[in-house]
Amino acid sequence: MRYHESIDYVEFPASDLEVVKVFFKQVFGWDFVDYGEDYCAFSNAGLDGGFYHSELTTAAERGSALIVFYSRDLEKTQAKIVDAGGRIKVPVFEFPGGRRFHFCDPNGNEYAVWSDVQAGAG
Template identity: 40%
Template sequence: MARLNYVEMATADTARDRAFYEAAFGWAMTAYGPSYAATTTGDVDLGIDGDLPAGTAPLPVIEVDDLEAAQVMVEAAGGVVTVAAFGFPGGRRFHFADPSGNLLAVMQAG
């Protein structure tokens, strides 16, 4: 099973933008250090990342059951891995470009 479960966006000021999303939409956001915060609803969540360059396009993240199998399928379908698999709080993921150059990530919880 694969489903969109996360969107990660750049922020120039994590605290400011966290306060904005909490006030504007009533979302509770968890801080994961000084430069990262995210909703943790278990549905499609939003992460804001102060370490990304300003103006970076949002990064859709697709959740899968088997990260290695997903990478094989992405590459076989014409995708290009741009960031090798790495661990993060909540699991592992890799980034890829689709045939049109759009950047996405695939993650496996765990």
């Protein structure tokens, strides 16, 4: 369902669309549809969006918006990211209300994952 004047879709750059599709399918279970060689759309992510072919990357220190995922098991999600070829950019840290870490997908885009569940509390 579409909501008037709400965020509806998000797009990210990716230098290698095949690599990014494998990564997000493996880690988060996203589904993809290709629209030509230079674009793929994703769904089953909480918010629909897509990746377009570009050598650029997103990073919080350059002023990019930061997409933040939620996880009930931060360490397990972090392990899945690393196993799928992602890179941890900022290790797990605590903040009032939870913990989080930042990671880059195989194309170099930065994201974060947070949890309000304490380590070992599952």
